[in-house]
Amino acid sequence: MGTVILGIESSCDDTSAAVVRDRMLLSNVTAGQEVHRQYGGVVPELASRAHQQNIVPVVDQALKHAGILRSEIDAVAFTRGPGLLGSLLVGTSFTKGFTAGLGIPMIEVNHLQAHILVHFILSEQFENHSPNFPFLCLLVSGGHTQLVVVKDHHRMEIIGKSLDDAAGEAFDKCAKLLGLPYPGGPHVDRLALEGDPEKYTFNKPRLDGFDYSFSGLKTSFLYFLRDRIKEESDFIEMNRADLAASLQRTIVEILMNKLRIAAKKTDIQQIALAGGVSANSGLRAAIREEAVKNGWEVYIPPIGYSTDNAAMIAITGYFRYLKGEFASEDIAPLARMHF
Numbered sequence: 001m002g003t004v005i006l007g008i009e010s011s012c013d014d015t016s017a018a019v020v021r022d023r024m025l026l027s028n029v030t031a032g033q034e035v036h037r038q039y040g041g042v043v044p045e046l047a048s049r050a051h052q053q054n055i056v057p058v059v060d061q062a063l064k065h066a067g068i069l070r071s072e073i074d075a076v077a078f079t080r081g082p083g084l085l086g087s088l089l090v091g092t093s094f095t096k097g098f099t100a101g102l103g104i105p106m107i108e109v110n111h112l113q114a115h116i117l118v119h120f121i122l123s124e125q126f127e128n129h130s131p132n133f134p135f136l137c138l139l140v141s142g143g144h145t146q147l148v149v150v151k152d153h154h155r156m157e158i159i160g161k162s163l164d165d166a167a168g169e170a171f172d173k174c175a176k177l178l179g180l181p182y183p184g185g186p187h188v189d190r191l192a193l194e195g196d197p198e199k200y201t202f203n204k205p206r207l208d209g210f211d212y213s214f215s216g217l218k219t220s221f222l223y224f225l226r227d228r229i230k231e232e233s234d235f236i237e238m239n240r241a242d243l244a245a246s247l248q249r250t251i252v253e254i255l256m257n258k259l260r261i262a263a264k265k266t267d268i269q270q271i272a273l274a275g276g277v278s279a280n281s282g283l284r285a286a287i288r289e290e291a292v293k294n295g296w297e298v299y300i301p302p303i304g305y306s307t308d309n310a311a312m313i314a315i316t317g318y319f320r321y322l323k324g325e326f327a328s329e330d331i332a333p334l335a336r337m338h339f
């Protein structure tokens with residue numbers, strides 16, 4: 001009958017639960033948290049409170065959608081980190097209680113590895129199309145930007161990373177300067193469709209190797225806006241779409257330059273995107289274009305599976321289950337967690 005894993009994700013501001021039977025996705029339910037919007041960013045205290053309210057109904061719905069009884073679950077996988085400690089605690093504590101009640105094991109999952117392993121989910125949306133090992137993954141989220149060589153489901157090597165802000169942070173911080181709501185990434189993406197990506201030029205970092213930097217772009221964007229507003233007070237309002245398009249082009253170019261070099265140096269042509277920023281239409285288009293030029297085979301998660309979700313936690317849990325990697329009852333969440 002296969003192995004049934006319930007996945008729980010609560011690392012930031014999405015409470016999510018999902019069920020897989022082996023690699024087959026049976027359900028994925030996510031409750032977002034609108035409460036942070038008015039503050040222009042995630043408020044940790046409010047996030048953990050919302051997780052507490054959402055977790056039981058989200059898990060119930062995920063089981064119901066999957067048509068799975070509690071007695072059929074073999075193990076529960078949960079996000080141990082990295083993330084907000086208070087938020088992670090809700091998922092971890094819930095998992096402890098739930099598994100103790102059923103007498104089944106729990107499995108710790110690294111949120112970043114899970115973003116990458118989302119590509120192994122089998123479902124119609126994924127077109128049942130997974131990368132072969134080794135593949136190179138550009139992991140771009142709100143908190144991390146990493147180039148990862150994925151050797152198998154368990155062994156991954158980070159060959160490059162951002163030395164300061166993550167790509168998602170660059171989108172969100174610059175979006176805030178444009179007066180867009182949090183998180184700004186999707187708003188920039190939407191506005192960019194109507195703007196001229198070549199209209200403005202912003203500083204790009206000059207870093208050797210595979211590492212990234214985005215803090216200079218943010219500063220360059222801030223100073224540029226400040227200077228233009230001095231001359232024309234409604235500069236942002238009059239040029240928002242062109243600013244969004246030019247900003248997006250710059251971020252995508254920075255991401256793609258290192259990815260291109262890394263693919264060449266590692267001689268890997270299986271290329272995957274993961275993390276929230278992989279929902280970006282400019283990045284998706286750029287990687288597809290590059291694939292044609294270089295003979296890459298590219299793997300891009302379906303939109304709902306780029307950003308945080310529990311399906312990726314459940315599939316990662318499944319691979320750990322096969323290796324018998326279970327967590328002990330006294331496991332604690334980790335705000336920082338490496339792999």
Ligand code: KG4
Pocket residue numbers: 012140141142143144167168169171172183184185186189275276277278279280281306307308
């Ligand atoms: O992976 P994720 O959901 O959460 C973290 O683990 O951080 O990523 C969230 C990030 C945010 O910075 C958000 O603005 C960005 O992903 N994002 C986007 C788009 N959709 C989400 N950035 C650019 N374009 C998008 N369409």
Ligand code: ZN
Pocket residue numbers: 111115141142275276307308
């Ligand atoms: Zn994430």
